Amino acid sequence: MRGLKGRGVLISGGSRGIGKATAVRFLEEGCRVFICGIDQTEVDQTVAELSSAGDISGVACDVSLEESVAHLVAAAEQSLGQIEILINNAGIAWQEDFLDITAEHWDRILAVNLRGMFLVGQAVARRMVAHGKGGAIVNMSSTNGLVGEAQYTHYNASKGGALLLTKTMATELGMHGIRVNALCPGYILTPLAQEIYDPSEVAAFANQSIPLKRVGTPEEVAAAYAFLASDDASFIHGTGLVIDGGQLAF
Numbered sequence: 012m013r014g015l016k017g018r019g020v021l022i023s024g025g026s027r028g029i030g031k032a033t034a035v036r037f038l039e040e041g042c043r044v045f046i047c048g049i050d051q052t053e054v055d056q057t058v059a060e061l062s063s064a065g066d067i068s069g070v071a072c073d074v075s076l077e078e079s080v081a082h083l084v085a086a087a088e089q090s091l092g093q094i095e096i097l098i099n100n101a102g103i104a105w106q107e108d109f110l111d112i113t114a115e116h117w118d119r120i121l122a123v124n125l126r127g128m129f130l131v132g133q134a135v136a137r138r139m140v141a142h143g144k145g146g147a148i149v150n151m152s153s154t155n156g157l158v159g160e161a162q163y164t165h166y167n168a169s170k171g172g173a174l175l176l177t178k179t180m181a182t183e184l185g186m187h188g189i190r191v192n193a194l195c196p197g198y199i200l201t202p203l204a205q206e207i208y209d210p211s212e213v214a215a216f217a218n219q220s221i222p223l224k225r226v227g228t229p230e231e232v233a234a235a236y237a238f239l240a241s242d243d244a245s246f247i248h249g250t251g252l253v254i255d256g257g258q259l260a261f
């Protein structure tokens with residue numbers, strides 16, 4: 012894709028699942044990549060596994076904590092020189108009935124998925140503005156940011172918030188040449204999804220609810236991240252791209 016070669020890319024939640032596939036994709040595009048994840052061992056393993064594919068390093072971070080995010084952004088800048096692309100991808104989810112959700116569970120999901128996205132997005136955008144060379148930010152929303160799936164009240168609220176965070180960032184950062192967009196994937200087969208659902212449930216869901224009759228792969232989401240971050244998307248700004256095999260089409 013145009014305009015990606017040589018770029019410095021920070022990927023939050025890059026140690027497994029969609030974020031890891033995205034690290035692979037940006038390395039294939041000739042970018043320099045810096046990842047973070049919640050678990051130091053997992054980050055180290057991913058960096059070691061992908062280092063033969065290009066320039067990659069990373070650090071453990073909890074995106075919900077200001078201090079941890081400040082350390083992340085400083086470490087990423089030290090490694091990349093300049094963060095030109097931010098993939099704001101880290102997130103958590105679990106199923107829980109609305110009537111059973113504790114305030115603690117509500118706070119944790121909102122803290123990682125929404126506060127974390129804000130903290131990383133703001134810290135990186137401040138550096139992009141200071142450098143004066145623009146940039147691209149892609150935030151991770153979900154189809155759950157567009158419709159309310161049962162048993163995901165806290166997750167849905169965080170992903171709906173991620174979409175409006177994206178649109179508002181776009182209105183304020185466009186003047187600095189920083190494009191901001193979001194992805195809204197449907198069901199993607201990742202470690203997170205495998206922890207929540209058993210395979211027979213997934214097949215039945217795909218058959219009944221997804222016109223393409225299958226769930227998505229992390230690589231298909233990584234391709235969309237790369238597109239929105241590239242110069243091929245140079246006039247796409249403040250929107251959410253749905254990647255769901257047609258799930259929301261009916």
Ligand SMILES: NC(=O)c1ccc[n+]([C@@H]2O[C@H](COP(=O)([O-])OP(=O)(O)OC[C@H]3O[C@@H](n4cnc5c(N)ncnc54)[C@H](O)[C@@H]3O)[C@@H](O)[C@H]2O)c1
Pocket residue numbers: 023024025026027028029030047048049050072073074075100101102103104123127151152153154195196197198199200201202203204
């Ligand atoms: N899998 C899906 O079906 C699906 C669909 C739509 C959106 N999403 C979103 O895509 C993103 C990635 O999901 P995935 O399925 O690849 O999940 P995953 O659990 O496989 O990977 C999540 C990544 O986020 C990191 N992470 C978790 N908590 C963190 C924290 N507090 N600080 C820093 N990093 C943290 C993990 O270390 C890991 O690298 C999430 O935001 C998720 O909500 C997933």
